[in-house]
Amino acid sequence: MKFENKQLTDNKYVLDWIQECAELTNPDKIVWITAEEEQLEELRRQACETKELYKLNKELLPGCYLHRTAVNDVARVEARTFICTRTKEDAGNINNWIEPQECYARLRKLYKNSMVGRTMYVIPYAMGQLGSAFAKYGVELTDSIYVVLNMVIMTRAGAAVGKYLDEHFIKGLHSKATLDPDNRYICHFPEDNTIWSVNSGYGGNVLLGKKCFALRIASYLGRKEGWMAEHMLILGLQSPDGVIKYVAAAFPSACGKTNLAMLIPPEYYKKKGYKIWCVGDDIAWLRIGADGRLWAVNPENGFFGVAPGTNEHSNPNALAATKSGAIFTNVCHDLGNNTVWWEGLNDNPPTNALNWKGEKWDYRTYDKNDKINTSGAHPNSRFTAVAKNCPCVSPEFDNPDGVPISAIIFGGRRAKTAPLVYQSFNWQHGTFVGSIMASETTAAAAGAIGVVRRDPMAMRPFVGYDMGDYWAHWLEMGKRIPNPPKIFHVNWFRCDDEGHFIWPGFGDNMRVLMWILSRCENKAEARQTPIGYVPYEKDINLEGTDISEQTLADLLSIDTESWKDDIANIKEFYALVGDRVPQELKTELDALEKRLG
Numbered sequence: 001m002k003f004e005n006k007q008l009t010d011n012k013y014v015l016d017w018i019q020e021c022a023e024l025t026n027p028d029k030i031v032w033i034t035a036e037e038e039q040l041e042e043l044r045r046q047a048c049e050t051k052e053l054y055k056l057n058k059e060l061l062p063g064c065y066l067h068r069t070a071v072n073d074v075a076r077v078e079a080r081t082f083i084c085t086r087t088k089e090d091a092g093n094i095n096n097w098i099e100p101q102e103c104y105a106r107l108r109k110l111y112k113n114s115m116v117g118r119t120m121y122v123i124p125y126a127m128g129q130l131g132s133a134f135a136k137y138g139v140e141l142t143d144s145i146y147v148v149l150n151m152v153i154m155t156r157a158g159a160a161v162g163k164y165l166d167e168h169f170i171k172g173l174h175s176k177a178t179l180d181p182d183n184r185y186i187c188h189f190p191e192d193n194t195i196w197s198v199n200s201g202y203g204g205n206v207l208l209g210k211k212c213f214a215l216r217i218a219s220y221l222g223r224k225e226g227w228m229a230e231h232m233l234i235l236g237l238q239s240p241d242g243v244i245k246y247v248a249a250a251f252p253s254a255c256g257k258t259n260l261a262m263l264i265p266p267e268y269y270k271k272k273g274y275k276i277w278c279v280g281d282d283i284a285w286l287r288i289g290a291d292g293r294l295w296a297v298n299p300e301n302g303f304f305g306v307a308p309g310t311n312e313h314s315n316p317n318a319l320a321a322t323k324s325g326a327i328f329t330n331v332c333h334d335l336g337n338n339t340v341w342w343e344g345l346n347d348n349p350p351t352n353a354l355n356w357k358g359e360k361w362d363y364r365t366y367d368k369n370d371k372i373n374t375s376g377a378h379p380n381s382r383f384t385a386v387a388k389n390c391p392c393v394s395p396e397f398d399n400p401d402g403v404p405i406s407a408i409i410f411g412g413r414r415a416k417t418a419p420l421v422y423q424s425f426n427w428q429h430g431t432f433v434g435s436i437m438a439s440e441t442t443a444a445a446a447g448a449i450g451v452v453r454r455d456p457m458a459m460r461p462f463v464g465y466d467m468g469d470y471w472a473h474w475l476e477m478g479k480r481i482p483n484p485p486k487i488f489h490v491n492w493f494r495c496d497d498e499g500h501f502i503w504p505g506f507g508d509n510m511r512v513l514m515w516i517l518s519r520c521e522n523k524a525e526a527r528q529t530p531i532g533y534v535p536y537e538k539d540i541n542l543e544g545t546d547i548s549e550q551t552l553a554d555l556l557s558i559d560t561e562s563w564k565d566d567i568a569n570i571k572e573f574y575a576l577v578g579d580r581v582p583q584e585l586k587t588e589l590d591a592l593e594k595r596l597g
């Protein structure tokens with residue numbers, strides 16, 4: 001095996017594996033990613049030459065690039081994502097499963113000579129701070145420069161990782177191959193620390209450190225090793241006295257994690273000196289600290305955020321993070337000044353532009369009922385931005401110990417059933433609340449949009465083993481945490497009968513965070529209802545808004561009939577999850593049904 005540059009480890013286990021993958025895929029060259037600026041600059045140059053990347057306006061967007069994926073390759077593909085444990089039972093009924101040896105054999109045929117004429121890049125990377133107790137290491141082999149450049153932003157990648165690689169590292173093999181959608185596979189072998197991804201070039205399918213490693217493989221490792229990997233943002237809320245309290249929140253894909261993690265407090269709170277710090281916007285690894293609390297780190301190093309809807313008002317922090325060194329995927333290309341645009345950025349769509357498919361685009365043809373074909377940017381178009389470029393990035397971002405979590409918040413898109421906020425009675429009931437989460441589907445995954453489906457803990461597509469066992473692990477963790485966070489549920493997406501959101505959302509979500517934290521400090525009373533503790537209206541501060549008391553009352557009301565209807569659907573879902581649903585959760589479900597009357 002011949003490397004083009006100096007290899008970053010002598011570990012035989014690592015080198016043997018690279019050799020084996022190179023023999024299979026047969027690249028022309030193998031290059032170690034040191035992530036030195038000179039190397040990255042050369043890769044950017046090459047990618048621009050082949051039009052894999054477009055260099056954007058140097059003055060307005062320095063160091064920024066645009067990339068377009070194949071039109072049939074714009075989101076995660078859950079139907080082609082597999083958990084390949086030795087037994088089907090260990091993957092569970094919610095996951096797709098292929099027997100590992102059969103899967104390896106099937107995919108070997110697709111990888112065979114897939115890198116002929118291409119370079120294989122070897123990316124050593126860490127999820128978490130190098131050398132910290134939380135950190136885990138991986139190597140991704142890929143034939144895509146786009147993947148290399150994204151991984152360098154999204155993870156801690158490069159030469160410094162070499163010395164941490166040993167036989168525990170996560171082996172990731174990615175090849176674009178022919179991008180054949182019918183032979184697209186995102187496969188996880190948790191028992192072998194292995195991820196194989198083939199025939200895709202879209203983020204969540206190919207940036208193997210993210211969903212594949214930091215959630216699917218990590219959730220499996222977390223269960224084995226006594227910690228948790230969750231689809232959660234982490235934020236710090238600083239009070240005028242300087243004290244910062246941290247919360248972690250799990251919302252399904254494209255349901256508001258990035259926005260909440262970076263929120264700007266409403267004027268009323270800002271003036272008093274409140275501030276929000278972003279520790280993470282998508283993934284949290286949680287461990288029990290020596291002090292008996294639950295501590296969280298964000299294992300990532302950047303944001304792979306939804307572009308549409310991001311603007312100066314909704315999320316100025318995210319927007320600022322995309323102003324330099326960012327990669328935009330499937331957004332609209334403004335040819336006038338060589339910048340980018342997306343729906344919801346502003347009210348001035350470019351008049352000389354290419355849409356996300358790279359076709360000449362006339363903004364006047366936009367039809368919100370047919371976004372895929374008429375929008376400038378794809379609804380799941382994304383920006384990849386360096387976390388440190390975000391103005392509100394937490395000073396604790398690099399703290400190897402993470403931050404202590406006061407509250408865990410679940411949430412989803414529910415037009416009717418869920419109130420603005422409620423608190424669970426205790427950890428077991430909170431686990432139940434997470435297990436029955438439901439949300440309308442979004443453009444983040446291929447398939448129908450706006451269909452309500454159960455998405456427990458926002459982890460339905462990301463648990464690397466049986467869902468029932470995952471819930472049991474939650475219950476087990478609760479028993480082991482001496483001072484556990486309180487568990488809440490929120491819904492920013494309640495609609496009136498015309499389908500308009502009735503809660504303003506975004507910055508105003510701070511008002512709900514304030515109630516949540518006051519509950520954690522035993523400073524607010526609450527109304528006990530069948531589903532949990534709900535705020536008294538007087539305890540949600542509406543100062544500076546035009547929300548009427550009636551609207552707030554509606555937001556906090558519990559529609560008993562729709563909850564009763566939901567019970568049947570929950571039972572069906574538990575039956576689908578199957579034998580391993582913990583008895584404690586079935587008991588909670590029975591108790592809820594009784595309380596609803």
Ligand code: GTP
Nearest residue numbers: 253254255256257258259306309444492501505506
């Ligand atoms: P992933 O990166 O896919 O995991 O998504 P995410 O959970 O980080 O979602 P994100 O914050 O990017 O939000 C996705 C969409 O939800 C955007 O179109 C936002 O405009 C919208 N959104 C976010 N917060 C709110 C809110 O409070 N209210 C309303 N109505 N919409 C919101």
Ligand code: SPV
Nearest residue numbers: 076203204210211253444
């Ligand atoms: C999600 O879909 O939840 C994302 C984007 O965060 S992706 O990395 O594509 O999975």
Ligand code: MN
Nearest residue numbers: 231253254282
């Ligand atoms: Mn996500």
